Amino acid sequence: MQTLIVPLIPELPELLHTSASNASWAITSTLLVGAVATPVAGRLGDLYGKRLVLNISLVVMTVGSLVCALSDSVTPMVTGRALQGVSMGVIPLGISVMRDVLPPQKLGSAMAIMSSSLGIGGALGLPVAAIVAEKTDWHALFWASAVLGVVVLALILLIVPAAEVRGTGTFDALGALVLSGGLACLMLAISKGGDWGWGSHTTLGLFGASVVLLLAWAAWELRRSSPLIDLRTSARRPVLMTNLASIVVGFAMYSSQLIIPQLLQLPKATGFGLGQSMLASGLWMAPSGIVMMIASSYAAKISAARGPKVSLLAGSLVIAVGYALALPLMKNVWGVLAFSCVVTVGVGFAFASMPALIMSSVPPTETAAANGLNSLMRAIGTSTSAAVVGVILAHMTVKVGPMALPSENGVRAVLLVSAGVAIVAALVVLAIPGRERPAAQPAAAPPLKADAASAN
Numbered sequence: 168m169q170t171l172i173v174p175l176i177p178e179l180p181e182l183l184h185t186s187a188s189n190a191s192w193a194i195t196s197t198l199l200v201g202a203v204a205t206p207v208a209g210r211l212g213d214l215y216g217k218r219l220v221l222n223i224s225l226v227v228m229t230v231g232s233l234v235c236a237l238s239d240s241v242t243p244m245v246t247g248r249a250l251q252g253v254s255m256g257v258i259p260l261g262i263s264v265m266r267d268v269l270p271p272q273k274l275g276s277a278m279a280i281m282s283s284s285l286g287i288g289g290a291l292g293l294p295v296a297a298i299v300a301e302k303t304d305w306h307a308l309f310w311a312s313a314v315l316g317v318v319v320l321a322l323i324l325l326i327v328p329a330a331e332v333r334g335t336g337t338f339d340a341l342g343a344l345v346l347s348g349g350l351a352c353l354m355l356a357i358s359k360g361g362d363w364g365w366g367s368h369t370t371l372g373l374f375g376a377s378v379v380l381l382l383a384w385a386a387w388e389l390r391r392s393s394p395l396i397d398l399r400t401s402a403r404r405p406v407l408m409t410n411l412a413s414i415v416v417g418f419a420m421y422s423s424q425l426i427i428p429q430l431l432q433l434p435k436a437t438g439f440g441l442g443q444s445m446l447a448s449g450l451w452m453a454p455s456g457i458v459m460m461i462a463s464s465y466a467a468k469i470s471a472a473r474g475p476k477v478s479l480l481a482g483s484l485v486i487a488v489g490y491a492l493a494l495p496l497m498k499n500v501w502g503v504l505a506f507s508c509v510v511t512v513g514v515g516f517a518f519a520s521m522p523a524l525i526m527s528s529v530p531p532t533e534t535a536a537a538n539g540l541n542s543l544m545r546a547i548g549t550s551t552s553a554a555v556v557g558v559i560l561a562h563m564t565v566k567v568g569p570m571a572l573p574s575e576n577g578v579r580a581v582l583l584v585s586a587g588v589a590i591v592a593a594l595v596v597l598a599i600p601g602r603e604r605p606a607a608q609p610a611a612a613p614p615l616k617a618d619a620a621s622a623n
Contacts, residue, residue, distance in 0.1 A: 168197060168228065168251045169285075170307055170424070174300045174445050182305060185241040188362060193247045194360050200252030202354045203347040203547050208256030209539025210395050212263060214338055217535050218327055221260045221346040222320060228254035229316030236309035247309070254316075255546070258285055259538030262522045266534050268328045278526075279467035279519030283459055285545065289424060291456035294449030302444045336393025342384060343395055349380030350543075357550045361557045396536050397529075405528040406537065408599040409521055410544045412479060415592035417548025418555075419486050420514045422585040424554045426450060427507050429573060430497055436567045439575040441500055451504055455511040462515030475520035475527070475597050482516030483593035489513055490586035496578060513589070518545075524599065556581050 175182065179190035204224070212220040231250025238244045243573025247497060258281060265277045275502060299308050356373035363369050388394040431448035441449065470478045489509035496502030521541055529537040563577030 168201075168254050168313070168426040169401075170249075170289045171296055171312060172248075172295040173175045173293060173428075175305055175308075176451065178305075183239070183244055184240040184542065186489070189241050191359075192241070192364070193248045195355070196245045196249040198396070198546070198550060199254075199354050201247045201255030202350045202543060202550075204253045204256045205259060205546065206331055206396060206536065206539040207343050207479045208253075209263070210343075211338065211533040212256075212260050212535035213533060214336065216329075217260050217264045217267070218329055220535075221257060221264065221327075222252050222323060224256050224260070225316050225320045226260065228257075229313050229320070232309045232313035232316060236275075236306050236313060237356050251312070256539060258282065259542045262526075262533055262538050264327060264528060266531065270543055275471050275523065276464055278469040278522040279463040280460065280468070281408065282522045283463035283515050285518065285542075287456045287459050288465075289456075291453060293424075293428070293501055294446075294453040297446045297449030297598050302443075308559040315536065322519050338565065339388070339391055339393060339395040342388055345380055345387065346395060347534045349377050349384055352380060353377035354550055357547075359555050360554060361561065363462035367377065367559075376395070382462050396540055397533055400533060400537070401531050401540060403528055403540065405524055405599055408595055409479070410522040412483070412517075412592050412595045412599075413466060413544035414548040414551070415588055415595060416483065416514070417545035418487070418552040419483075419490075419548075419585050419589045419592065420510075420518075420545075421549035421552040422556055422581060423455075423489075423507060423510045423514075426578060426581050429560075430503055431500065433572060434567060437565060437572055437575070439498055439578065440572075441498075441503070443500065444585055451500055452507065454504060455507045458508045459515035461509040462512040462520040466499075466516040466519035469516075470520050475523035476596060478516050478520035479524065479599075480593055482513045482518075482520065482598055483514060485513030487586045487589035487593070490582050493582045497578065499584070512574055515590070529541075542623040559584070 173180070176194070179193060180187045183190050183193070208220050208224055208379060217561055221360055228251050231247040231253070233429075234243055234246075234247030234250060238247060255555040261281050262278050265281065269277055296308055297313065299305075352373045356370050356377065358371040359368075387399060388396060388398050401410070428448050430439070431441050431443040431451055432445065433442070435442040466478045466482070469481070469571070489506050493503075493506040498505050522538060525537050525541050560577045560582050563574045563580060564571040565574040
């Protein structure tokens with residue numbers, strides 16, 4: 168859902184018969200709704216059943232896909248993309264379901280793959296979306312995502328057991344409303360600040376409103392006996408440091424998804440662009456998704472043997488090495504493929520270790536909410552990355568005919584910033600207390616598989 172329309176971005180204004188500014192809301196709306204839905208879905212899952220909320224999220228995503236598939240103008244497209252954003256809660260909910268239903272010996276590797284699927288899906292989604300967008304009508308992207316939504320929903324109903332560990336208490340509707348407002352203001356300011364101007368009254372007002380709302384929300388949550396997110400638990404050093412590391416790793420991960428397509432597709436007249444087509448650049452990026460999946464499995468084994476902190480530290484350092492390698496390798500496609508794979512190995516290690524660090528420090532009844540908050544931190548990192556990379560590339564350009572394109576110095580600056588951010592992530596990881604105990608298991612885990620009758 169995140170990278171589904173990335174290949175369409177240059178053509179969206181024409182396809183939707185609107186301005187570039189209005190068309191950009193097709194991306195922003197998904198980001199905003201995803202930021203809000205992730206922590207809210209986590210708490211609802213803890214209270215009312217993770218599989219139930221997981222299924223509802225997929226139904227809403229499927230409806231959003233159908234709305235987009237039937238749209239030819241900006242309003243229904245933005246509406247559909249907003250509904251698709253609800254699916255961002257699927258990953259933390261899925262990780263929490265795994266803690267409830269899988270035996271301990273399978274949990275580590277399963278969580279690692281599920282956590283890394285955010286990056287894997289994004290990496291593999293780009294070439295698939297590029298092929299569909301280039302070879303067929305663009306509406307096919309959304310018909311395909313609707314079909315996939317139905318298939319995944321059916322598989323969950325048939326295969327995933329219903330038995331779950333649930334929390335007690337009530338849903339904090341007011342807290343959810345205030346948190347949603349604060350997150351919406353923050354993410355909107357980050358994602359649209361470049362268009363509106365970082366010093367504009369609108370951008371500064373949104374940042375200010377987000378601070379006020381989030382502080383008010385925190386004060387409210389600390390007084391609640393059944394909070395939306397237990398801030399006292401979240402303030403524990405392992406959880407806090409892991410969430411801070413998630414922001415920084417999310418930044419470093421998304422930088423590669425922003426800069427690598429540009430390196431591949433910028434014209435050779437720039438002196439460093441590789442002049443690849445949209446389809447070719449997508450195919451060159453596809454191996455990184457496969458590499459990330461493989462790396463996640465190895466990360467789970469290292470976490471089991473040495474602790475998830477070691478995996479997260481190793482991942483952060485590998486990301487930094489990958490960006491350092493990009494500086495001499497960026498001028499040919501094989502070099503881009505090489506350094507992108509190194510970066511994704513690091514991302515795979517980092518993403519795979521985060522759920523284990525979180526779940527070793529929170530009660531089983533709060534796993535979905537805690538993982539939802541962790542996923543939100545990653546989203547804040549990716550949004551900040553988009554803003555920072557956009558500012559750097561917009562201010563460091565070169566003229567190629569009538570067009571102002573990112574300059575080589577601008578691209579190198581992004582690579583250096585990303586390497587520096589990865590090093591900061593490693594320093595944050597060092598502040599996490601030593602090796603954590605394995606994630607706690609429920610008293611009795613149900614079988615790995617259940618037949619259709621027991622599942623329903």
